[in-house]
Amino acid sequence: MGVPELKNKIQLQLELADERVLRIVSSVFDNYLNEIVSCDSKGNAITLLEYHNKVEEGLEDVKYKRVTSKEKLEIEMKDWDNE
Known part of the structure; x- marks a missing residue:
């Protein structure tokens, strides 16, 4: 799976995600950007x-x-x- 397909898959998954999952994903990005x-x-x-x-x-x-x-x-x- 290439980057465009992976981004699309993640976008679709985010649309279905509940608050808990969104908070986890947000935390991962915050940690990544502050590395x-x-x-x-x-x-x-x-x-x-x-x-x-x-x-x-x-x-x-x-x-x-x-x-x-x-x-x-x-x-x-x-x-x-x-x-």
């Missing part, structure tokens, strides 16, 4: 939800051209040595 998956540049833990949010922010930055070119970054980095 530590990485660390930021300062060593602080990042949850899966925070990671996904950071990825979305990055994609928005690219979409709206809020990025620095490699060339501009290299020039900026040279100034870092003088600080």
Whole structure:
């Protein structure tokens, strides 16, 4: 069973689920999204939800051209040595 079929199956099962099952499923998702998956540049833990949010922010930055070119970054980095 592939991912689309599995998602469809779960959606159908959720439609028939009682409150107890829905609370269990909600708890599983809460735990999954709050799982530590990485660390930021300062060593602080990042949850899966925070990671996904950071990825979305990055994609928005690219979409709206809020990025620095490699060339501009290299020039900026040279100034870092003088600080």
